[in-house]
Amino acid sequence: MTRQFDRPRIEAAVAEILSAIGDDPARPGLADTPRRVADAYEEFFSGLGVDVSALMGASVVPADAGELGELVIVRDIRFRAVCEHHLLPFLGVAHVAYVPGTQIVGLGKIPGLVDTLASRPTLQERLGEEIADALASSVDAAGVLVVLDAVHGCVTTRGSRQTQSSTVTVASRGVLGDPAGRAEAIALIGQGVE
Numbered sequence: 001m002t003r004q005f006d007r008p009r010i011e012a013a014v015a016e017i018l019s020a021i022g023d024d025p026a027r028p029g030l031a032d033t034p035r036r037v038a039d040a041y042e043e044f045f046s047g048l049g050v051d052v053s054a055l056m057g058a059s060v061v062p063a064d065a066g067e068l069g070e071l072v073i074v075r076d077i078r079f080r081a082v083c084e085h086h087l088l089p090f091l092g093v094a095h096v097a098y099v100p101g102t103q104i105v106g107l108g109k110i111p112g113l114v115d116t117l118a119s120r121p122t123l124q125e126r127l128g129e130e131i132a133d134a135l136a137s138s139v140d141a142a143g144v145l146v147v148l149d150a151v152h153g154c155v156t157t158r159g160s161r162q163t164q165s166s167t168v169t170v171a172s173r174g175v176l177g178d179p180a181g182r183a184e185a186i187a188l189i190g191q192g193v194e
Helices: 007-020 033-044 052-059 109-118 124-139 179-191
Strands: 060-062 072-083 089-099 103-105 143-152 167-174
Touching: 007 033, 052 060, 052 109, 052 124, 072 109, 072 124, 072 143, 072 179, 089 109, 089 124, 089 179, 103 124, 109 124, 124 143, 124 167, 143 179, 167 179
Parallel strands: none
Antiparallel strands: 060 103, 072 089, 089 143, 143 167
8 A cells, every 4th residue: 555645635634624623724824834743744654654564574584492581571662643533642561472483573663563553544443453463473473472551642631631531452362362472471561580
């Protein structure tokens, strides 16, 4: 899928929204807003059109049984995404665990995977599932666990305005879908390893 970013359309749409709410898009404080929003959207949605399997690509390598380890966890991956329901941001932290099958992945690719998939209009529930599926399929993992904890702009700034709440979602595959395996991984994510 090729990404097409239409900056002039975004800028025109933002100017129209400003007019529609009763403000003057040409006034000094708003004159550059359409361009600024287009800049932000280009960054926010940079994951559209990115082939995740190509992204993981060469960082996935075969490993001998002695190199695999039992469980790999990358904790505290900061991310930002935009909720597709209101186009408001949600900010959070991802914890990604996997049990290697026959391959391992360069650890730096896991935050890159999270960032790429978060850089699309999405829902937190879907984002966790997509991260789990992409990691499971790219490294042929025996198990995957993705825990996302995020604060949503649509919850904190409108409607119920619950400024202190966060949302936690869990997506699991394979042996980490088993309650005992999942519990062990979640405990390690929560406590850290001393």
